[in-house]
Amino acid sequence: MLDYSFHWRQAFRALPEMLSGAWVTLETAALTMILGTLIALLLTVMRQLRNPFLRHFANTWVSIARNTPSLFQIYILYFGLGTLGLHVSSWFALVAGITFNNAGYLAENFRGGLKAVPDTQMRAARSLGMSAFQAYRMIIFPQLLRIVFHPLSNQMVWAVLMTSLGVVVGLNNDLTGVTQELNVKTFRTFEFFAIAAVLYYLISKTIVIVARLLAWRLFRY
Template identity: 80%
Template sequence: MFDYTFQWRSAMRALPDMLAGALVTFETAALSMFFGVVIALALTVMRETRNPWLRGIGNTWVSIARNTPSLFQIYILYFGLGSMGLHVSSWVALLAGITFNNAGYLAENFRGGLKAVPETQVRAARSLGMSAFQTYRMIVVPQLLRIVFYPLTNQMVWAVLMTSLGVIVGLNNDLTGVTQDYNVKTFRTFEYFAMAAVLYYLIAKAIVAVARLLAWRLFRY
C-alpha cells in the first residue's frame, strides 16, 4: 500500500535557497538567449553569403547544434577543454553549451523567417528609393520579428529547462544544483525535486505569459 508523508516543513525551509537558485537559472537562460540571438543573426548572414567558407562555417555550426545532444556539447566544453589544459568554470561551460545550442536553432528560425518575407516586397521598397538598410529596418525586420517571435519564446523556455544540465558538471548554485544538494543531505528526493519541478513550471509559464503580452502589444496591427 502506498504510504508516504510529504515533509512540508523540510521543503519550506529549502524554499529561499531554491528561489535564489531559480534566479540563477533564469539569468543563465536569459544570457544564453542574448548571446544566442547575436550569434544566430551572424550565422544567418553567413549562410546567405556567397563566400563558401563563411557559408560552410554557418551550416556546420547549425548542423552540429541541431543534431548532437546538448549534454555532449556541455561535456566537451567542460571536460574536453579541461583535458587540453583550458579549464572553464561549470557555469561558463553551461552558458557556452546552451548558447551554442540556441544559436544553431535560432539561426535556422531566422533563415526560415527571411525566406517567408516575399522578395517582391524588398524589390518594391528598393524601387521606391529606400536604401538596403531602410528596406531591412522598415520592411523585412518587422515581418521577421512577427514570424520568429513565438519560436524565440519556445527557445527561451527550452534554455531554462536546459540549465538543469549544469548539475552534471558540478554547478551547484542554480535551481537543480541547489535541489540536488538538499537531496544529498536529507534524502528527501520527492519533496525537493517536486518543488523544483513546480518552480521550473512557473518560470516557463511566466515566460509564455510575458511573451503573449508583448505579442499583443507589438503585433496588434
C-alpha cells in the first residue's frame, strides 16, 4: 500500500523561493534565445556564402548541434574545459550549451524559411533600385519572420525546459536547482517537484499564448 504522508503546506511555504528560481529560469532562457537567434542569423548568412571555409564551419556547427545531446554539450563546456584548466561557472556552461544548440536548430529553421521565400522577391526588389541589404531588411526578412515565428516560439519553450539541465553542473538558483535544494533539505520530493512541474507548465503555456497573440497582432494581413 502507499505509505507516504503528503505535506503540501511545507511545500507551499517555499513557493516564493521557487518563483524566484522560475524568474532566473525565464531570464536564462530568454538570454539563450537572443544569443542563439543572433548566431543563427550569422550562420544562415555564412551558409549562403561561396567561401568554403565559412560555409563548412556553419554546416558543421548546425550538424553537431542537431545531432548530439544538449546534456553532452553542457558537460563538455563545464567538465571538459575544466580538465584543460579552463574553468567556467555552471551558469555560463548552461547558457553557452543551450545557445549553441539553439543556434543550430534556428539556423536550420532560417534556412528553410529563406527557401520558402520566392527568389523573385529579391529580383523584384533589386529591380526597384534597392540594395541587397535594403531588400533583405524590407522585403525578405518580414516574410522570413512570418514563416519562422512559430518555430521560434517553440524553441523558446524548449530553452525554458532545457535550463533544468543546469542542476547537473551545480546550478542551484534556477527553478530546478532551487527545487533540488529544497528536496535535499526536506525530503519532500513529490510535493516540491510537482509544484516545479506546474510552474514549468505555466511558463511554457504563457510563452505559447503570448506568441499567438503576437502572431495575431503582427501577421493579421
